[in-house]
Amino acid sequence: xxxxxxxxxxxxxxxxxxxxxxxxxxxxxxxxxxxxxxxxxxxxxxxxxxxxxxxxxxxxxxxxxxxxxxxxxxxxxxxxxxxxxxxxxxxxxxxxxxxxxxxxxxxxxxxxxxxxxxxxxxxxxxxxxxxx
Amino acid sequence: xxxxxxxxxxxxxxxxxxxxxxxxxxxxxxxxxxxxxxxxxxxxxxxxxxxxxxxxxxxxxxxxxxxxxxxxxxxxxxxxxxxxxxxxxxxxxxxxxxxxxxxxxxxxxxxxxxxxxxxxxx
Numbered sequence: 001x002x003x004x005x006x007x008x009x010x011x012x013x014x015x016x017x018x019x020x021x022x023x024x025x026x027x028x029x030x031x032x033x034x035x036x037x038x039x040x041x042x043x044x045x046x047x048x049x050x051x052x053x054x055x056x057x058x059x060x061x062x063x064x065x066x067x068x069x070x071x072x073x074x075x076x077x078x079x080x081x082x083x084x085x086x087x088x089x090x091x092x093x094x095x096x097x098x099x100x101x102x103x104x105x106x107x108x109x110x111x112x113x114x115x116x117x118x119x120x121x122x123x124x125x126x127x128x129x130x131x132x
Numbered sequence: 133x134x135x136x137x138x139x140x141x142x143x144x145x146x147x148x149x150x151x152x153x154x155x156x157x158x159x160x161x162x163x164x165x166x167x168x169x170x171x172x173x174x175x176x177x178x179x180x181x182x183x184x185x186x187x188x189x190x191x192x193x194x195x196x197x198x199x200x201x202x203x204x205x206x207x208x209x210x211x212x213x214x215x216x217x218x219x220x221x222x223x224x225x226x227x228x229x230x231x232x233x234x235x236x237x238x239x240x241x242x243x244x245x246x247x248x249x250x251x252x253x254x
Binding site for chain 1: 153166214
């Protein structure tokens with residue numbers, strides 16, 4: 001047996017003891033949904049490259065209740081990612097000086113969320129326009 | 133002192149993380165709503181929105197191709213970077229192996245997407 005047994009402070013569940021870190025872990029965790037969604041799209045793209053029959057298999061697969069459930073969860077998770085992405089933006093981008101004053105955090109977050117909302121509506125309109 | 137400082141590759145991964153984070157923040161929720169909920173359930177959009185003919189035409193268009201590639205590749209790089217840097221937080225040592233799996237996975241997905249988009253043609 002090894003004679004040296006240095007004390008290692010247990011760190012299990014460290015983030016569950018502080019609401020700040022719970023929020024941190026949740027917003028980092030949204031990456032799992034981003035990755036899974038990208039994987040689903042990549043799978044769809046591969047099916048698309050193999051022709052109509054393969055594409056329809058993938059498209060029909062999306063109707064599976066498990067996929068619908070996953071996409072509902074992903075919608076919540078990625079929407080939360082949108083919110084936190086712009087919420088921490090005042091700290092992740094260089095300070096913006098307007099009229100000699102630093103742009104307020106709320107203006108950056110609010111502006112970002114407004115741009116995201118506008119971009120989403122433009123995307124929906126574009127898809128609608130192309131599908132018609 | 134060393135004359136030539138070794139340059140870090142971190143800014144590349146960080147830039148990809150940032151670009152993917154921004155793209156997924158702007159369009160992610162709406163994309164999920166369209167491809168994962170509205171189209172499979174036949175809500176909101178025309179029934180043939182993601183029909184083979186429509187999607188083939190979209191993926192053969194240069195702008196459509198670029199959009200599909202950007203969404204898949206940047207989403208993967210964003211997630212890979214974030215997952216890699218969260219490994220330590222959940223008690224997994226984030227060494228070279230973990231880096232290879234995370235960034236290697238994103239690279240593999242990027243190459244597969246590029247291959248499929250080229251296979252579809254123009």
